[in-house]
Amino acid sequence: MSDPNKSSFVYVTYIRTTPQKLWDALTRPEFNRQFWYQAWQDCEWKAGASWRLMLADGRVADSGQVLEIDPPRRFVLAWRNEFRPELHEEGTARMTCLLEPQDDMVKLTITHEIDRPKSKFIEAVSSGWPIILASLKSLLETGRALEVTGRPKDK
Amino acid sequence: MSATFKPNTVYVIYIAATPEQVWQALTDPAFTKQYFGGFAIDVEPRQGGAFFLRYPDGRVHMSGRVVEWSPPRRFSCTWLVEGMPEFRELPECLVTYDIEPAGGAVKLTMTEAHSWDVLDDILAGGRQGWPAILSGLKSVLETGKSLEIKMEPPQGMVEAVRRAVAEKPWKRST
Numbered sequence: 001m002s003d004p005n006k007s008s009f010v011y012v013t014y015i016r017t018t019p020q021k022l023w024d025a026l027t028r029p030e031f032n033r034q035f036w037y038q039a040w041q042d043c044e045w046k047a048g049a050s051w052r053l054m055l056a057d058g059r060v061a062d063s064g065q066v067l068e069i070d071p072p073r074r075f076v077l078a079w080r081n082e083f084r085p086e087l088h089e090e091g092t093a094r095m096t097c098l099l100e101p102q103d104d105m106v107k108l109t110i111t112h113e114i115d116r117p118k119s120k121f122i123e124a125v126s127s128g129w130p131i132i133l134a135s136l137k138s139l140l141e142t143g144r145a146l147e148v149t150g151r152p153k154d155k
Numbered sequence: 156m157s158a159t160f161k162p163n164t165v166y167v168i169y170i171a172a173t174p175e176q177v178w179q180a181l182t183d184p185a186f187t188k189q190y191f192g193g194f195a196i197d198v199e200p201r202q203g204g205a206f207f208l209r210y211p212d213g214r215v216h217m218s219g220r221v222v223e224w225s226p227p228r229r230f231s232c233t234w235l236v237e238g239m240p241e242f243r244e245l246p247e248c249l250v251t252y253d254i255e256p257a258g259g260a261v262k263l264t265m266t267e268a269h270s271w272d273v274l275d276d277i278l279a280g281g282r283q284g285w286p287a288i289l290s291g292l293k294s295v296l297e298t299g300k301s302l303e304i305k306m307e308p309p310q311g312m313v314e315a316v317r318r319a320v321a322e323k324p325w326k327r328s329t
């Protein structure tokens with residue numbers, strides 16, 4: 001389970017929605033902005049395509065590439081931080097997004113991992129994902145994302 | 156309680172509700188029945204009070220003691236699984252809910268802590284269960300409707316519990 005040379009973060013949530021609606025919310029900028037502090041992903045969503053997470057003010061937060069993609073079930077991104085030097089220098093992480101339908105729900109699993117121990121990058125994403133994914137769940141189940149994630153993040 | 160509990164599993168979720176609503180959802184049987192595998196909470200609302208999770212027919216699934224009762228911020232209690240024979244001999248664990256306001260919503264943090272070096276195969280039960288339970292709690296508070304999530308105990312868990320009960324690693328000197 002715990003490889004001492006790796007750091008990883010896994011988050012699971014269940015959302016009452018369909019895989020296609022969840023896929024659209026995860027990949028389309030107009031949905032991203034609502035639950036991701038106005039950030040959005042600039043990507044063509046096909047294997048090998050470049051990928052960037054854009055902040056509301058136009059800065060690039062993270063960049064990478066689509067390593068694998070199988071809509072609406074799974075995608076894997078190469079993901080490197082671009083705006084915090086101490087995270088950038090840790091190199092490229094891998095993010096896997098898995099959508100598994102279960103009755104009238106989808107089980108969503110986000111796995112973020114990097115090949116180094118005690119990663120600051122993994123620590124940072126561990127505190128970031130829960131509110132973003134909770135807000136995504138609210139958006140799909142109630143039509144409204146969490147208010148705080150609808151505006152750019154402080155700091 | 157003399158044992159020292161070490162946090163092994165932490166799950167964080169954000170809910171569009173007030174701290175008081177989240178507190179009620181955690182401590183009122185009418186709510187827990189909707190999202191916590193059908194179990195009704197039965198808790199004496201004070202530190203040191205008795206705590207149970209009961210099956211619909213009243214039998215005890217889980218029992219424990221309230222370690223902290225601080226509405227609407229922190230609810231912490233010890234847990235002992237009574238409803239499954241293999242599990243009854245495990246040392247109790249400590250489950251703590253922290254409720255914090257977070258920009259118009261609530262941040263709920265669940266921490267499951269243990270007094271011995273629990274095997275990953277045993278922790279897998281909580282790691283599988285908490286996301287389902289707390290995703291359901293969020294849906295109940297935000298939409299009025301819970302999620303019907305079916306699941307089996309993770310592979311290897313019951314076997315790991317049997318092995319631990321046979322070997323009692325918590326009795327070794329630490």
